[in-house]
Amino acid sequence: MCYIWLEETACICGRQGRRSASPPSSVTEASGSSGPCRAGGSCLFSTVTVLNPNGTTLGSGGSCATAPFFEPPVPTASGTFTIVIDPSLTNVGTVRVTLYNVVDITDSVTPNGAAVTKTFTTPGQNLRLTFDGVANHRYAFLAEQLSGASCLFINVTVLNPNGTTLGNGGSCGTAPFFEPPVPTATGTFTIVIDPSGANIGSARVTLYDEVDVTASMTINGASVPVSLTTPGQMARLTFDVTSGQQVTVRLTGNTIGFTTVKLLKPNGTEQTSASNSLGSFNLATQTLSTAGTYTVVVDPSLTNTGNITVAVTSP
Ligand SMILES: [Ca+2]
Ligand SMILES: [Ca+2]
Numbered sequence: 001m002c003y004i005w006l007e008e009t010a011c012i013c014g015r016q017g018r019r020s021a022s023p024p025s026s027v028t029e030a031s032g033s034s035g036p037c038r039a040g041g042s043c044l045f046s047t048v049t050v051l052n053p054n055g056t057t058l059g060s061g062g063s064c065a066t067a068p069f070f071e072p073p074v075p076t077a078s079g080t081f082t083i084v085i086d087p088s089l090t091n092v093g094t095v096r097v098t099l100y101n102v103v104d105i106t107d108s109v110t111p112n113g114a115a116v117t118k119t120f121t122t123p124g125q126n127l128r129l130t131f132d133g134v135a136n137h138r139y140a141f142l143a144e145q146l147s148g149a150s151c152l153f154i155n156v157t158v159l160n161p162n163g164t165t166l167g168n169g170g171s172c173g174t175a176p177f178f179e180p181p182v183p184t185a186t187g188t189f190t191i192v193i194d195p196s197g198a199n200i201g202s203a204r205v206t207l208y209d210e211v212d213v214t215a216s217m218t219i220n221g222a223s224v225p226v227s228l229t230t231p232g233q234m235a236r237l238t239f240d241v242t243s244g245q246q247v248t249v250r251l252t253g254n255t256i257g258f259t260t261v262k263l264l265k266p267n268g269t270e271q272t273s274a275s276n277s278l279g280s281f282n283l284a285t286q287t288l289s290t291a292g293t294y295t296v297v298v299d300p301s302l303t304n305t306g307n308i309t310v311a312v313t314s315p
Helices: 014-019
Strands: 001-009 047-051 058-060 080-087 097-103 104-110 118-122 127-133 140-149 155-159 166-170 187-194 203-211 214-215 224-228 235-241 245-252 259-264 269-276 286-288 290-301 306-313
Touching: 097 214, 097 269, 104 118, 104 235, 118 127, 118 140, 127 203, 140 187, 140 306, 155 269, 155 306, 224 235, 235 306, 245 259, 290 306
Parallel strands: 104 127, 214 235
Antiparallel strands: 001 097, 047 058, 047 080, 118 203, 127 187, 140 203, 155 166, 155 187, 224 306, 235 290, 245 286, 245 306, 259 269, 259 290
16 A cells, blocks of 8 residues: 655745736735745646556546645555656646555454554554444444644544444544444444544544443432443433323433433434533423323433433423
8 A cells, every 4th residue: 555745845936826927826926925936836746646557547636735645546556656746837846755655553442441552653554443343232432642643533434344334523633532323233343543644643542332321210200310431321211101291301410511411202203402511400391292102311422421310390
C-alpha cells in the first residue's frame, strides 16, 4: 500500500495571476503581498496522478494546499509506478515528495476488557481492531488520543463480519465516544481508525458491550433508583397503561449530568422526550391514547455515568 505526501517548499505567491489580462479564478492574490512575483506559484499540486506499471491510471487527485497528502488506491500489480505532478497554469516552484509504504496496525480488542493502546508511526497508517460481536448486543467505544497531531479520529468505521459497514463517524476531538448501530450478525467485527492526512500519534480504544439496566414500575407506584456505571449504558423501565391515562415521568436525584430521557410508545416510537442536566426534572405530562407497555429510556450523554431515580405518576 503506497501513500504519498507532497510538500511545496517554494515561496507561495499568487500575484503570478496578474500576468494575464483576466486572472483565472483559481489564482488568488496573497493578501498583503507586494512587488512582482519572484518564485513559486500556487497550486503546484493541482493535478497529481499515479500511473500503474502498464501506464494506466492507479489514482489521481489534486490540491492547492502547500502540503497535501495523497492516498491512491492499493495497486494490484508490481512494477515501476510513476507519480506525475502537473502544476496549475504557468506556476513554477520547488517541491518535496515523500513516499510511504504503509502497513496498517492490526490487533484485537475485547468487549468490556482492557483498553488497547496503539501508536500511528507512519503517515497514512490506519488502525484495524477486531472484536468478537454478538447479534443484538449494543457496542460502544471510547477513542482517546494520547499524543500526536489532531484529528486522529476523523474517519472511524465499524465493519460487519461480512465486510459491509455497520456504522461510521468521525471527530477531531481528543476523546470521542462512538455508538454504532446494533448489529444483526454475530462474528468478527472490525473497528477501522483512519487519521486525517499525514497525522500520527498514539490512541487508546476501550470497547464496551452495553448491558442496559431494566426494571418495571407502576403508575403512582414506588420510584425506581437507577445506577448507570458503564459509559454508554442506558436504563429501560417499563410500565403498563390503559387507554386514555394521563401520566408524568419524574426524574430526581440525577448525578449523571446531561442526559436524555425518552418515553416510548408500545410500538417503540417516541411519545415525548427531554434532555436535561438538572438534579430533578419531569417529562411533559402526556395523555396516552394507546393501551399497552410504555418504556422510559434513560440515555446519558456521551460517556456520562451516575444515578437517577425514575417515577411515573398520574397525572
Ligand atoms: Ca488517513
Ligand atoms: Ca448515551
